[in-house]
Amino acid sequence: MSEVLIDHDDGVTTLTLNRPQAKNALDMSMRAALREAIYAIRQDRSVRAVVLRGAGTEFCSGGDVRGMNVESAEAGRNRVDDLHGWIAQLVDLDRPVIAAVDGVAYGAGFSFALAADFVIATSRARFCMPFMKVGLVPDCGALYTLPRIVGMARARELIFTAREVKADEARTLGAVLEVVEPDALEARSKTIARSLADASPTMFALTKRALNMSLNSDLRTMLELESIGQGVVFSTVFHREAVQRFRNKATPLFNWPTS
Missing domain, CATH: 1.10.12 (Lyase 2-enoyl-coa Hydratase; Chain  A, domain 2)
Incomplete structure (x- = not known):
C-alpha cells in the first residue's frame, strides 16, 4: 500500500499521508513518495490546486524517530538536505496549496502544514514544534515559514518552549485560516481548493x-x-x-x- 495516496478530481489533486498506524509519521519511504508526487505536480499543468491531508484522524506526527539512526554529521545533513529539496518545491509551487489538518501536526508535520498557502484545521487539531525535546533543529522549512507567518518573537517561543498549540490559538497566531469540525474538514478544504483552482x-x-x-x-x-x-x-x-x-x-x- 502506497504511503502517499494521490487523487485527482477536476483540477484538484489531494495528497494523503498514508501511515495511519504511525500517526502518518514521515519515514524514508513516505518522503520519497512525497518527493515524486510534488515533482510530478509541478510538471502537470492540469493540476490547478493541491490539498494535503493525513489518513485517519491525524495529520502528521513528524519524522519517524525509529528511523533516525544517524551516525555522522555528514549523514545527518544529507538526510535533511534530501528532504528540503521537495519542501522548497512545495513552498514555491505556483498553484494554491491547502493543508487540511486533523489531530496532531507535530514537528515536521507542523512544518509540512506551514508550507501550504492556507491551513484549515479541525477543532481537535494540535500543533507543536517539539524539536527541543529531542535536541534537533527545526526542519522541513520551519525556520523560513514559521517566523514569516507568526512573527519572529512568537516563532522563538513556539520553538524554544516546544509547547502544544490548539487550533483556536493557532488561528489567532495566523498559522491557521479556519477552524471547522472534523466531519466538515474534507469538504471545506476541497471547496476552497476548487474555488482557487478557478482563479486566474x-x-x-x-x-x-x-x-x-x-x-x-x-x-x-x-x-x-x-x-x-x-x-x-x-x-x-x-x-x-x-x-x-x-x-x-x-x-x-x-x-x-x-x-
Missing part, C-alpha cells in the same frame, strides 16, 4: 512568487515585480473576461467560498 492561474502564480520574495527584498524591487506582473496579467483571457463580467454585472469568475 497567472495572477496567482506571479503574486505567490512575489509574496515569497517580499520579506527578503526592497521596495524598488517589489514595485518592479508589481509592474511586470501587472503587464502580464493585463493580457490574459481571464482578466478580459472578468472585466467584461464586471461591466455586465454578471457573476464574477472568482468568489471566495463563504464558510
Whole structure:
C-alpha cells in the first residue's frame, strides 16, 4: 500500500499521508513518495490546486524517530538536505496549496502544514514544534515559514518552549485560516481548493512568487515585480473576461467560498 495516496478530481489533486498506524509519521519511504508526487505536480499543468491531508484522524506526527539512526554529521545533513529539496518545491509551487489538518501536526508535520498557502484545521487539531525535546533543529522549512507567518518573537517561543498549540490559538497566531469540525474538514478544504483552482492561474502564480520574495527584498524591487506582473496579467483571457463580467454585472469568475 502506497504511503502517499494521490487523487485527482477536476483540477484538484489531494495528497494523503498514508501511515495511519504511525500517526502518518514521515519515514524514508513516505518522503520519497512525497518527493515524486510534488515533482510530478509541478510538471502537470492540469493540476490547478493541491490539498494535503493525513489518513485517519491525524495529520502528521513528524519524522519517524525509529528511523533516525544517524551516525555522522555528514549523514545527518544529507538526510535533511534530501528532504528540503521537495519542501522548497512545495513552498514555491505556483498553484494554491491547502493543508487540511486533523489531530496532531507535530514537528515536521507542523512544518509540512506551514508550507501550504492556507491551513484549515479541525477543532481537535494540535500543533507543536517539539524539536527541543529531542535536541534537533527545526526542519522541513520551519525556520523560513514559521517566523514569516507568526512573527519572529512568537516563532522563538513556539520553538524554544516546544509547547502544544490548539487550533483556536493557532488561528489567532495566523498559522491557521479556519477552524471547522472534523466531519466538515474534507469538504471545506476541497471547496476552497476548487474555488482557487478557478482563479486566474497567472495572477496567482506571479503574486505567490512575489509574496515569497517580499520579506527578503526592497521596495524598488517589489514595485518592479508589481509592474511586470501587472503587464502580464493585463493580457490574459481571464482578466478580459472578468472585466467584461464586471461591466455586465454578471457573476464574477472568482468568489471566495463563504464558510
